[in-house]
Amino acid sequence: MAREVPADEHSDLIRVLTESEHALSLSDIHEMLTIQVPRRTLQSRLKTLVENKVVIREGQVRSTKYRLVSTSSDAPETPSAPLPLSDAGRAALAQVSQNIAARNPAGYNQTFLTNYVPNESRYLPGDLTTELLNLGSAGTHEQEAGTYAKQILQRLLVDLAWNSSRLEGNTYSLLDTRRLIDFGEAAEGKDQREAQMILNHKDAIEFLVRNVEDTGFNRYTIQNLHALLANNLLSDPAAPGRLRSIAVGIEGSAFHPLENPHLIADNFDTILEKATSIDDPFEQVFFVLAHLPYLQPFEDVNKRVSRIAANIPMIRANLVPLSFDGVPQDLYTKAMLAIYETNDIALLRDVFVFAYRRSIQTYAAVRQSLGEPDPFRIKYRTEITEVVSQILSTPMSRQDVVAFLKPWSADNMPDCDQAKFRRTIEDELLALHEGNFARYRVRPSEFRAWQALWSEINSQNN
Incomplete structure (x- = not known):
């Protein structure tokens, strides 16, 4: 071995x-x-x-x-990844992709935290964070903290709640998530825990955005974030928001988290103190994404806490939020395994950079829509009209729409535009009412038939 x-x-x-x-x-x-x-x-x-x-x-x-190991002549040795990886990231992926029997047990390494000195140690190169800062500026940096997040709150609630839940294996579609958050309508045939998980994310994000002056990397914020995200999901009703005093394991990992409650509490406070001291908002984000799950301070829901808490610097600095759009669940899991088992940050760094660049692209259109026409909608004006018209005239249910959009977009546009196109169609469908459907060239009877189908499904879910 x-x-x-x-x-x-x-x-x-x-x-x-x-x-x-x-x-x-x-x-x-x-x-x-x-x-x-x-x-x-x-x-x-x-x-x-x-x-x-x-x-x-x-x-x-x-x-x-x-x-x-590289991805050229050594490609068979390294698992493929759906996003660009550095050599170090590929090496980390190869390491944690081995059978768990080949990965020796690892305990909590105290020096991983103690050796990090805020504003001296760096997980992210300075030129990279400068680039991300320039690209991620929402144009509201001179306004009060949280201004941009409040402007895009409804969009942020859906994007971040869906993607963070998806990374936990939640099977809600983006459209299902929008209906649940906007109208409180649970998807038919789904586990109630999935709806609870998404609604908990909504509450946690709203907590950060609406209390921006009081929140930060402190016990009040992080423990209450956990309480909101874990609400009605843990067997012990007192566990949400409480630091753990029991041993926990991580499925599929050779890592054994710290068990001593006093050390857990001490390290938790150290993480918060160091995160608060970091000046660079992106270094802050990455530090939290790595160290909070590594400590496992709560009985469960630790990664969710880290993903939502990672947006604290983004909200406070009026930067584009980190929504984890497009991040593959398996690759994120492997990146965390590399942190757990070898404290190797390379794969998580690759995932983070990809995720934030995707967020910048996603919210560029949102920023544009706050003042000017969206160039993406102009580019695909004909296709949007054609697809929405087909959905209304068929008519299609929510489940039908989800099943229809993916192959249609794959056949009719470049890979880089497909996810955004599907999101745009869902936005259009959610905004439809009696006063605006004519632009899709459907008769009133067709629109009413589609509306009745969606209303019938919704009433069954309530």
């Missing part, structure tokens, strides 16, 4: 191998390490990474060199 490299040494080794464009000798690696270890120990560490199929060994004896 392949052994495990200690978390801090693993991260340092990966850093050295990532920063080099060529394979490195043992001596080269030894000189470039920040954490110095004996050469014999380093050789053993590299042997472990080779066994775990994270590193490739080239050459023989004195000419031996090492390099990370």
